[in-house]
Amino acid sequence: MKKYAFLLLPLLAAACNSDEQITTTRIAEPVARIVEYTPAPGQFINERNALSGFAGEDTPQAACAYAQRRLNEGAYVSLGGWGGYIVAAFAAPVPATGDYELYVAGNQMTTSSEPGVVYVAQDTDGDGSPAGETWYELKGSEFAAADRNYRITYRRPSADGDPVAWTAVDGEGATSAGEIGRIGEHTQAYYPAWVDAAELTFRGTRLPNNIAEGEVDDQGRPVTAWIAQPFAWGYADNYSSIDRQGAANRFRIEDAVTADGSPANLTQIDFIRVQTGINDWRTRIGELSTEVCAIGCYRTVTTAE
Numbered sequence: 001m002k003k004y005a006f007l008l009l010p011l012l013a014a015a016c017n018s019d020e021q022i023t024t025t026r027i028a029e030p031v032a033r034i035v036e037y038t039p040a041p042g043q044f045i046n047e048r049n050a051l052s053g054f055a056g057e058d059t060p061q062a063a064c065a066y067a068q069r070r071l072n073e074g075a076y077v078s079l080g081g082w083g084g085y086i087v088a089a090f091a092a093p094v095p096a097t098g099d100y101e102l103y104v105a106g107n108q109m110t111t112s113s114e115p116g117v118v119y120v121a122q123d124t125d126g127d128g129s130p131a132g133e134t135w136y137e138l139k140g141s142e143f144a145a146a147d148r149n150y151r152i153t154y155r156r157p158s159a160d161g162d163p164v165a166w167t168a169v170d171g172e173g174a175t176s177a178g179e180i181g182r183i184g185e186h187t188q189a190y191y192p193a194w195v196d197a198a199e200l201t202f203r204g205t206r207l208p209n210n211i212a213e214g215e216v217d218d219q220g221r222p223v224t225a226w227i228a229q230p231f232a233w234g235y236a237d238n239y240s241s242i243d244r245q246g247a248a249n250r251f252r253i254e255d256a257v258t259a260d261g262s263p264a265n266l267t268q269i270d271f272i273r274v275q276t277g278i279n280d281w282r283t284r285i286g287e288l289s290t291e292v293c294a295i296g297c298y299r300t301v302t303t304a305e
Helices: 062-071
Strands: 004-008 022-030 033-038 087-096 102-105 116-121 133-139 145-155 164-169 177-179 199-206 248-251 267-277 294-304
Touching: 062 133, 087 294, 102 116, 102 267, 116 199, 199 267
Parallel strands: none
Antiparallel strands: 004 022, 022 294, 033 087, 087 267, 102 248, 102 294, 116 133, 116 267, 145 164, 145 199, 164 177
16 A cells, blocks of 8 residues: 655654654555445546546446546546545544544646535444444535435436436425436446446435526526635535645544534544535536545654664
8 A cells, every 4th residue: 555755744852762763754645445436427437538547347346446546546536426425444543633634635626626525434343344334424614504414316317328317305305306418528328337226316415506606597507607616625626725735625533523413523433435515407517526536544653763
């Protein structure tokens, strides 16, 4: 497993009974393995080109291997439309420090943020799997305005070239419907090829729409501005001025909350999940899919020299 130097914090001290110097260094450590990759349908899913990098993956295991290879290369992994997600495991528990302990790198730009919600879990039964564990959302700046009980179902189209229809139910029980339509040169099937089920349902937190307001067409879709605005902090693939460092957004375990929004007070975590957070069907640019280029944690390493 590769480890990358991130931020050097030298603390030099003479050993008690030798001339050794103790150096403490903070490193960025990538996740050890991809546990699950289940994107929602989207314009980059299954796309066999150098940009998206798919090669006909048709099993969940092959999809995980694809995602792992892409992250190893620093290439993006698209999570598709709202709800699509990736789950990863750390090599060892990541302790809570009160500082930034986690990071997720994306491909955000000043005019394009596609925020993803981050969740964490502990390996309470010690079996190395997040199955059956409780997931805790990391609270971000839009927490109060978000719908934390959103549900969406995508239906496999009868033909690969057809749009992917979806229906959703929000936290108040109101329903909505739409489709992920065909976008330009993205002509492949949008529904994940390794998902056998005819319907794909996701649950989680839906963030507020972030496309800039402006002139709209007769369906209420913006036509003069395609600025996907960033949120203040707390989300992946988000051009934040607070938690972004380069391409990475940084996260604190202390921001984890329970289902009712109370602090989770976690002392450490073992797993991380990133999930597309926007479902803005007003746009003509396709789904606002969270892209992930790296996932990892920060650790403090002490060496004697």
